Amino acid sequence: MPHDPVYPFDDERDFADAERGFIAALTPGVVRNAVGQVIWDNDSYSFLAGDAPDTVDPSLWRQSALCAKQGLFEVTEGIYQVRGLDLSNVSFVEGDTGVIVIDPLISVECAAAALGLYWKHRGTRPVTGVIYTHSHADHFGGVKGVISQAEVDAGVPVIAPEGFLEAAVSENVYAGPAMARRAGYMYGAVLPRGPRAGVGAGLGQTTSLGTVSLIVPTMDITATGQELTVDGVRMVFQLAPGTEAPAEMHFLFPGRRALCMAENATHTLHNILTLRGAVVRDPHSWARYLTEAIELFGGQADVVFASHHWPTWGRERALEFVGLQRDLYAYLHDQTMRMLNQGYTGAEIAEQFELPPALQRAWHAHGYYGSVSHNVKAIYQRYLGWYDGNPARLWPHPPREAAKRYVAFMGGADAVVDKARASYQEGDLRWAAQVLDHVVFAEPGHQAGRALLAEVLEQLGFGAENGTWRNAFLSGALELRSGNFGTPATPGSADVLAVLPPELFFDALAIQVNGPAAWDLDLAIGWVFPDHGATFRTTLRNGVFSYVRDRSGDVTLTITVPRPALGALATGDLGAAAAAGLTLDGDAAAVQQFLGVLQPGNPAFNIVEP
Numbered sequence: 342m343p344h345d346p347v348y349p350f351d352d353e354r355d356f357a358d359a360e361r362g363f364i365a366a367l368t369p370g371v372v373r374n375a376v377g378q379v380i381w382d383n384d385s386y387s388f389l390a391g392d393a394p395d396t397v398d399p400s401l402w403r404q405s406a407l408c409a410k411q412g413l414f415e416v417t418e419g420i421y422q423v424r425g426l427d428l429s430n431v432s433f434v435e436g437d438t439g440v441i442v443i444d445p446l447i448s449v450e451c452a453a454a455a456l457g458l459y460w461k462h463r464g465t466r467p468v469t470g471v472i473y474t475h476s477h478a479d480h481f482g483g484v485k486g487v488i489s490q491a492e493v494d495a496g497v498p499v500i501a502p503e504g505f506l507e508a509a510v511s512e513n514v515y516a517g518p519a520m521a522r523r524a525g526y527m528y529g530a531v532l533p534r535g536p537r538a539g540v541g542a543g544l545g546q547t548t549s550l551g552t553v554s555l556i557v558p559t560m561d562i563t564a565t566g567q568e569l570t571v572d573g574v575r576m577v578f579q580l581a582p583g584t585e586a587p588a589e590m591h592f593l594f595p596g597r598r599a600l601c602m603a604e605n606a607t608h609t610l611h612n613i614l615t616l617r618g619a620v621v622r623d624p625h626s627w628a629r630y631l632t633e634a635i636e637l638f639g640g641q642a643d644v645v646f647a648s649h650h651w652p653t654w655g656r657e658r659a660l661e662f663v664g665l666q667r668d669l670y671a672y673l674h675d676q677t678m679r680m681l682n683q684g685y686t687g688a689e690i691a692e693q694f695e696l697p698p699a700l701q702r703a704w705h706a707h708g709y710y711g712s713v714s715h716n717v718k719a720i721y722q723r724y725l726g727w728y729d730g731n732p733a734r735l736w737p738h739p740p741r742e743a744a745k746r747y748v749a750f751m752g753g754a755d756a757v758v759d760k761a762r763a764s765y766q767e768g769d770l771r772w773a774a775q776v777l778d779h780v781v782f783a784e785p786g787h788q789a790g791r792a793l794l795a796e797v798l799e800q801l802g803f804g805a806e807n808g809t810w811r812n813a814f815l816s817g818a819l820e821l822r823s824g825n826f827g828t829p830a831t832p833g834s835a836d837v838l839a840v841l842p843p844e845l846f847f848d849a850l851a852i853q854v855n856g857p858a859a860w861d862l863d864l865a866i867g868w869v870f871p872d873h874g875a876t877f878r879t880t881l882r883n884g885v886f887s888y889v890r891d892r893s894g895d896v897t898l899t900i901t902v903p904r905p906a907l908g909a910l911a912t913g914d915l916g917a918a919a920a921a922g923l924t925l926d927g928d929a930a931a932v933q934q935f936l937g938v939l940q941p942g943n944p945a946f947n948i949v950e951p
């Protein structure tokens with residue numbers, strides 16, 4: 342941190358807000374799946390009470406204590422939330438005959454438990470609508486815990502912003518394996534819980550580990566100002582694409598004077614680029630849509646709520662909250678651009694970047710999930726890319742080769758470890774981590790180097806205000822000490838893969854083609870997707886898999902893929918795909934040749950060592 346942090350501990354309003362409207366908790370605060378495995382354990386965070394221990398940043402400790410509050414809460418008359426039963430919140434809006442569910446969490450089991458808690462205290466009402474605020478899995482994955490496909494087929498609407506489906510399935514397809522492995526570091530899923538380990542991820546505590554489902558939306562919101570009345574509840578929508586998610590929307594309940602801001606105004610500085618890796622988001626659009634929300638809805642809401650954290654009550658406070666969130670993203674964007682145009686690089690901007698005093702004093706503008714440091718670098722990356730323009734840095738050796746040379750120049754691994762220990766003792770943890778990284782990459786078996794790097798990373802974690810930084814540092818320390826923990830949770834579920842459009846399915850296959858192994862293949866295959874009413878002709882040549890829709894032509898094999906077989910085939914499992922109804926007509930060897938050159942992602946690639 343370049344400056345002493347401002348921690349406004351005298352402002353305790355969040356504690357009142359996080360407890361306001363409390364009705365009841367789920368007891369015990371544990372959710373299990375059908376075979377009894379624990380997929381969510383909020384009680385494991387019960388240590389988050391009292392003053393922060395010296396192994397947790399006091400601001401993160403405070404945030405985690407707030408996020409760990411679990412139960413059913415009243416937002417306003419007729420609107421309820423269950424918080425603390427997953428990374429995200431689920432909201433319930435009571436209609437004339439039943440209840441509309443907003444954002445049914447990540448896991449079917451957690452969503453069912455949340456609905457059960459709601460029913461227990463508000464009466465068993467049928468679900469008369471579902472709304473997905475945006476395309477991230479923590480906002481749709483539990484949908485089959487609150488409603489069935491049959492109920493949707495019978496007419497219960499599932500409402501989502503335009504572009505939802507494509508965005509929901511694509512993010513987890515293209516870079517899925519790498520993101521999932523890195524997400525293990527970011528969310529700290531394998532860290533034990535406790536003051537020396539996982540305390541929370543800033544946005545919520547962590548991700549649940551149950552069954553991820555998806556029901557395709559039946560009603561798209563396509564324009565700002567669009568209105569819908571569902572079960573007697575009137576809603577006015579604002580589209581906010583290209584913000585926190587590619588497809589996202591805000592909406593007002595005029596009859597309840599309540600505004601849902603999806604995930605664009607929460608009690609943290611969010612991510613312009615998450616540590617798990619993603620396409621860089623657009624802070625300029627983000628700020629612009631928050632401005633528009635204030636203009637459209639500002640005078641009409643007495644409470645603003647989101648699908649993470651707690652609501653903010655009072656017209657003035659709600660406006661101030663959304664306004665400061667807008668200022669936060671706009672300031673990050675505009676000032677990064679100003680400094681970038683002065684010639685500073687991302688790391689240099691991050692080092693000197695300071696938020697205005699009013700934002701430093703607003704707890705919700707603090708970086709518990711995103712950080713000023715990594716967001717500023719992301720904005721530089723969005724506009725100018727990885728290269729900082731200095732040709733001495735245009736063609737460096739990759740990490741391992743560079744590490745060997747650094748360590749040799751600095752007098753060998755033992756000497757570097759001794760010097761790093763002195764830096765560590767002087768408190769320069771960042772430098773100690775930087776040079777010990779070279780030791781571990783030059784000589785992965787150097788035990789003193791590994792042990793000291795683990796200790797340094799652990800101390801960096803203990804000092805981090807940001808939950809995802811803490812998780813990353815502590816996960817790196819854990820792997821240095823006890824080895825690669827792989828990928829704790831994979832995002833692609835059968836339900837999600839089954840709704841892949843054929844084009845996305847082909848894209849998923851194309852990026853698995855091992856180019857050099859496929860250089861000599863020349864294959865032409867016809868494809869029939871009866872559930873999509875679509876046919877394709879694909880070719881594989883020069884290691885490139887290409888597809889054209891509705892094109893006949895010479896093929897040696899035609900493959901018919903009913904929807905249930907898509908998921909298995911997308912992962913290269915022909916046996917499972919055949920069991921799910923896939924049929925072949927023609928030269929079956931062609932598909933074997935094709936599948937033979939597919940290389941799926943490696944769920945256990947190394948991160949903290951070569």
Ligand SMILES: [Zn+2]
Binds near residue numbers: 648649
């Ligand atoms: Zn979310």
